[in-house]
Amino acid sequence: RCYGRVEGNVLILYRDENVANDGKARATLTGMVHGGDDEVQATITLDGAWVCVDDVKKSIVVQQSTQVMNAVVGVDGEKSAVKKGEKLYFESCDLMQKWASVLKDRVGRKFADAYELEKKIGEGGFATVHAATARRDGARVAVKLIRTGELKQPRQRLYLQRELAVLRVVKHPALVGVLDVFEAGGIVYVVMELVAGGSFHECVFEKELDVDEGDLRVMIRTILDALVSLHAHGIVHRDVKLRNLMMPADLNPEGVRLIDFGLAALVGAAHDVDVEMELKSDCGSSYYLAPEVARGEKYGGKIDVWGLGVCLFVMLLRKFPFEANDMKATLKATRAGEIRFHRHERYHRLSPDLQNFMKHL
Numbered sequence: 001r002c003y004g005r006v007e008g009n010v011l012i013l014y015r016d017e018n019v020a021n022d023g024k025a026r027a028t029l030t031g032m033v034h035g036g037d038d039e040v041q042a043t044i045t046l047d048g049a050w051v052c053v054d055d056v057k058k059s060i061v062v063q064q065s066t067q068v069m070n071a072v073v074g075v076d077g078e079k080s081a082v083k084k085g086e087k088l089y090f091e092s093c094d095l096m097q098k099w100a101s102v103l104k105d106r107v108g109r110k111f112a113d114a115y116e117l118e119k120k121i122g123e124g125g126f127a128t129v130h131a132a133t134a135r136r137d138g139a140r141v142a143v144k145l146i147r148t149g150e151l152k153q154p155r156q157r158l159y160l161q162r163e164l165a166v167l168r169v170v171k172h173p174a175l176v177g178v179l180d181v182f183e184a185g186g187i188v189y190v191v192m193e194l195v196a197g198g199s200f201h202e203c204v205f206e207k208e209l210d211v212d213e214g215d216l217r218v219m220i221r222t223i224l225d226a227l228v229s230l231h232a233h234g235i236v237h238r239d240v241k242l243r244n245l246m247m248p249a250d251l252n253p254e255g256v257r258l259i260d261f262g263l264a265a266l267v268g269a270a271h272d273v274d275v276e277m278e279l280k281s282d283c284g285s286s287y288y289l290a291p292e293v294a295r296g297e298k299y300g301g302k303i304d305v306w307g308l309g310v311c312l313f314v315m316l317l318r319k320f321p322f323e324a325n326d327m328k329a330t331l332k333a334t335r336a337g338e339i340r341f342h343r344h345e346r347y348h349r350l351s352p353d354l355q356n357f358m359k360h361l
Helices: 093-107 154-169 200-206 213-232 302-317 327-336 345-349 352-360
Strands: 002-007 010-015 027-031 040-045 050-054 059-063 087-090 115-124 127-134 140-147 178-184 187-193
Touching: 002 093, 010 178, 050 093, 059 093, 087 093, 115 140, 200 302, 213 302, 302 345, 302 352
Parallel strands: 002 027, 027 087
Antiparallel strands: 002 010, 010 040, 050 059, 059 087, 115 127, 127 140, 140 187, 178 187
16 A cells, blocks of 8 residues: 655655555555655656556556666665556546556656756766756756666666665755656666755865855754764665765855765665675775774764764865875774874864864764
8 A cells, every 4th residue: 555656757656654455465556645754665767668557447557668777676675566567556546547647748758858968077987977957947957877788797786776766765955866767778867956066075175165164064964964864764875975975056055965875775684685794895985984894893874974074074174084105004094993183283273162073973
C-alpha cells in the first residue's frame, strides 16, 4: 500500500503507513502525495518506458526500458516493490486516470527536448558536469553526464545507484537535489540544481576567499544539519571534503550545498548486506580520513563530522591537520589522530569560541 509521487521523470513510491496491507502481492496506490518521512519503497525511471492502462482491473503497467539501473532501485540498492513490468493497482478509477495522464506525459520525454546543454563545468572519472538551461522556463541547472559503457565494475554501478537513491530519498535544502534523469546512447543524464559559486576548494585555494566568522558559523551549521538528516536516514556520506561543498553565486552562507553521494553507505544490515565491509573500507580522500578509517576500524556517521572539521580547519588555517612530506607519513599521523593546533599561527587569531568549536568538531 503506497503513496506515489513523480519528480521529473522518476516515479517514487512511499509506504503508506496509515493503510493496512491487504496481503496481496501487488503495489496499490492510495494517493498522489507522500506521507512526510514515510519509507521509500522504490523508484522507477520513466524515460523510454511505456504505460498500459487496464480500466477493468483498475491497474497500470509501467514497462521499463533497459537502463543503467536495470530495475527499480530502492534505498537498499536492490529490486523492490515495483519490478520491471509489474502492474500498479489503484483504489479508484479516478485516481488511476490521474496517474495515467501524468505517467504518459513523462514517458516520451527526451533530454534534448527538455534541456539545452551548455559548457562543461566539471569532470571526474566516468562523468562530466555541464551547465544547461530548461527549455520550459529558462531555469539554470547542472547536468552530470555518466558514460555507462565506462562503468566496468559492479561497484561503479553501485555508486551511481547510491547517489541517485540518496538524493531521491533524503530531502534537505543543503543537499543538491535530482530534478530529472534521462538515458540515451549509453549516457545517463542526471539533471541537478546548479550551484554556481564554485566549490569550497576553489574558494580557499584559487580565489583565496576569507569568510568572516559569522558567515562561517552559518555555513557549518547548514552542512551539519544536512548531515543530521542523512544520518537519520541511516546514510553516511563518507566523502565530506572541500571539493564536495559548494558555494552559491551570491555567496549567501545559507545557500551552501553538499554534493557527490557516490561513496555513501547505508548503515544497518536491513539496508545493506555488505555493511560490515562497506563501513570498514578505505573511502574518501586521504587528507580528510578520520583516524578510525585510517586504522581500518569500523566507523559510522562521526566520520562525516570529522571530514567537516577538516574542511573548517583548512578554511581557517590554510593547511590540512595531518599534512606531511609524503602520503605514508600523512597516514601515520592520521592514525595517531593527534592535532597540534597551537603550532599554526593563524589559529591564535581565532576567537576562543571558534578555537573551542574546531577542537571539538
